[in-house]
Amino acid sequence: MTRHVPVLGRCTPARIAALACVAVLSASSLAVLYHVVDVVGDLRLFWAVLFGSLCLAALAQAVRPRYALAVGVALLGAGLLAYVSTAPESYTRSLTVAQVVDDAVTLLTGYSVLRMVNVLVWALAVVPAPAFLTWYFAFRERYAPAVGVAGLALGFFVLTGDSTGTATLVGALAAAGTVGFGTLDAHGATREQVETVGVALALVAVAPVVVSVAPGGSGATFGAADTAPTTSLTSAEERIGLGGAIDLSPTVQFVVRADRPGYWRVGTYDRYTGSGWIRTGESGTLAGPEGADERVAQRVTAKRPLSAMPAIAEPVAVDGVDYRVTSGGTPVPEGVLATNESYRVVSERLRSGQRALYAAGTDYPDEIERRYLQVPDTTGGEVDALAADVTANASTPYAKARAIERWLERTKAYSLDAPAANDHLVRTFLLDTETGYCVHYASAMVVMLRAEGVPARFVTGYTPGEQTGLGTWTVRGVDSHAWVEVYAPDTGWVRFDPTPADARINAEEAAIANATGTDAETPDGDRTTSTSTTTTTSTTTASTSSVTANATPVTTVGGAEGAGGSTLPGPRTLLLWAVVALGIAAVARRLGLLARGYRTLWVRWLPDGDPDAVVAGAHERMLYVLARRYRPRASGETVREYLDAIDASAPARRLAALHERARYRGDVGTDEADEARRALRALRDENGRP
Known part of the structure; x- marks a missing residue:
């Protein structure tokens, strides 16, 4: 006997509640794909694909489930085929079954999808199948399969590390709610029974909060940021979060013996997410710029454990330690450099500096344009308009870079107490606040240049430090820095630094003068004051960014207390609080308190x-x-x-x-x-x- 197909318009309190929970669960899993498309593409594409998938789910109600499953598999297969066909040629040439399996394992063990080079096509390819199947089953009142499909999608993004804690918790609650309300709907639930399930879900949502504030609690569920974790600039991790007030430490990081000083580069980042930067791709090679005309030899000695290898750009040869090369062309140690461990590096750099960009044209390679002109869709037209206004009288990439650099130096005040910006650091810094530090300045300049069609990237590392002997430079935590590199065709990457130098130096000197703790010997026997400031690790949340290895966050989510008061939490935090509030209201109603x-x-x-x-x-x-x-x-x-x-x-x-x-x-x-x-x-x- 053929099962009766439910009418889409049939409404009962339990069914409405079940479908609402399906919507929340589906949104929790699709939120990652929405964010991906926002970062690298046009959100109109996301909404068009999603709308088409939902329409297909509604139209397919007369189709049996096994045929619907076949349609879902076909949608996923067609999407992944489109992804492979548009992938870089180097990837398709090496594509094998073993490579596909290896890629899948890599994703499921914490490799963020945002690091994928061709992630826009991948994201749009993945949207239709889970959206179609989830709502096909939900419309047919088969809630368990609907939860299974959406839950698998959410679980996948939990394993890749892209789903936030809030989204995961909300999704889990929605899954439980879907099953509970769906069961009640199938058996003709009373209003009291529906309310009972709502109370149970509310208690589950409130429980983590109780645990977090109780003695021995492990953390605040609603106080955690939802953005990518930050990284210390002495570790070359693949993603870095931004924003929030910081303290800098004068503790010595490393000592360099070199022919001449320079900016000691640690990492380069190409993909801006709104709240941080990500380095896409897997690995690269050590190669000098096309216009290199100077070689610099350096011997770097770690004075504390380091998980990065600072060097003048561009390094072309390294020896003394085992290392790998990132997709940005920077060396990274295979392990952690121990205290007093050394390595030797040879770099090739442009002696001409910014003059190389002055004479360069705009004939950019396709790969450079694809990778270094990206700006999230939700950054907004106001930022584009501001960039156009600042560069109105500039006709060349060099002139635009100098105009933006000078405008930022002139109009923004340097402060280590800059407030956190949640999901839109650059937009907030440019349009709403007057203060920031190096990561704000550098991020803003990169985004403004990209808005003007000039390829640029975000770079982290250290300024030269203090010369403590002939050919010797001592570099401390206060010397950590972020700057900009602009691409010059047929030449290479050219450094720009929009952070006001005098204000930054004054902040560094103040950090050294105000340091407390025990005295520490410098590598050359001079005595300097160390600090009791603790080392920030990669688990620090993005709303309390660590610019240095010894930067201690002094803000909580929502803004810097020392920077003019707090701001509202992020939208996901507010959503979870809304769930809790509704749950409390349901409990109060059930107990007759209302x-x-x-x-x-x-x-x-x-x-x-x-x-x-x-x-x-x-x-x-x-x-x-x-x-x-x-x-x-x-x-x-x-x-x-x-x-x-x-x-x-x-x-x-x-x-x-x-x-x-x-x-x-x-x-x-x-x-x-x-x-x-x-x-x-x-x-x-x-x-x-x-």
Whole structure:
């Protein structure tokens, strides 16, 4: 017998609740793909693909589930085929079954999808299948398969590390709610049963909060940032979060013996997410710039454990340690450099510096344009308009870079107490705030250049540091820095630094002067003051960014307390609080707390105006007070009989008489209305306030 296909328009409280939970669960899994498309493409593409998938799910209701599953598999297969066909040629040449399996394992062990080079096509390819199948089953009231499909999608992004803690928790609650409400819908649930499931979900949502604030609790569920974790600039991790006030430490990081000083580069990042930077791709090679005309030899000695290999750009040869090369062309140690461990590096750099960009054209390679012109769709047109205004009189890439660099130096104030910016650091810095530090300046310049069609990237590392001997430079935590590199065709990457130099140096000197703790020996025997500031690790959240290996965050989510007050939490945090608030309201309703609170206010308040209305209202409240004190009036029992049965007091009998007069004679006035109020107050006092 063919199973009856439910009508899409059929509505019961349990079904509405189940479909709402499906929507929340589906949104939790699709949120990652939405964010990906926002970062690297046009959100209109995301909405078009999603809308088409939902329409297909509605149209396919007459199709049997096995055929729908086949359609879902076909959608996923076609999407992945499109992804492979548009992937870089180097990837398709090496594509084998073993490579596909290896890629899948890599993704499922914490490799962020945002690091994928061709991630826009991949994201749009993945959207249709889970959206179609989830809603196909949900519309057919087969809630368990709907939860299974959406739950698998969410679980996948949990394993890649792209789903936030908030989204994961909300998705898990929505999955439980879908099953619970769906079961009630199938068995004809009462309103009370639906409310009971809502109460249970609310308790599950509230439980982590209770644990986090109880003695021994492990963390604040709602206080954690939802953005990518930050990284120390002494570790060359693949992603770095930005924003929030910081402290800098004068602790010595490493010592360099070199022919001449330079900016010691640690990492380069190409993909801006709104709240941080990501380095896409897997590995690269050590190669000098096409226009290199100077070689610099350096020997770097770690003075504390380092997970990066600082070097002047561009390094072309390294020896002394085992290392790998990132896709940005920077060496990274295979392990952690131990204290006093050294390596030797040879770099090739442009002696001409910014003059190389001055003479360069705009004939950029396709790979450079694809990788270094990306800006999230939600950054907004105001940033584009600002970039156009700042560069209005600039016609060359060099002129645009100099115009933006000077504008940032002139219009923004340097401060280590800059507030966090949640999901839109650059937009907030450019349009809403007046202060920032190096990561704000550098991020803003990269985004503004990209808006003007000039390829640029975000770079982290250290300024030269202090010369402590002939050919020797000592580099401390306060020297950590972020800057910009602009691409010059047929030449290479050219450094720009929009952070005001004087203000930055003053902050570094102040950090050294104000340092507390035990004295530490510098590598050359000079004594300097170290700090008790702890080392920030890669688990630090993005709202409390660590710019250095020894930067201690001093803000919490929502803004820097020392930077002019707090701001609202992010939208995902607000969403979870809304879930909790609704759950608490459901609990209160089930326990009768809402009704009791309403009645308490209702009894204490009498309408003004028409005396008949005042007397009628006082009479109704009298019956409520007596019902709570004695018993409710029985059906068919007159008011007089009821008052005699409970041996009511004089105020109650007077109110009954006034009500009879108002109802049958209609001649009560303001005096009778005032008397009704006094009688009700007396009745409340003698029976206790409800």
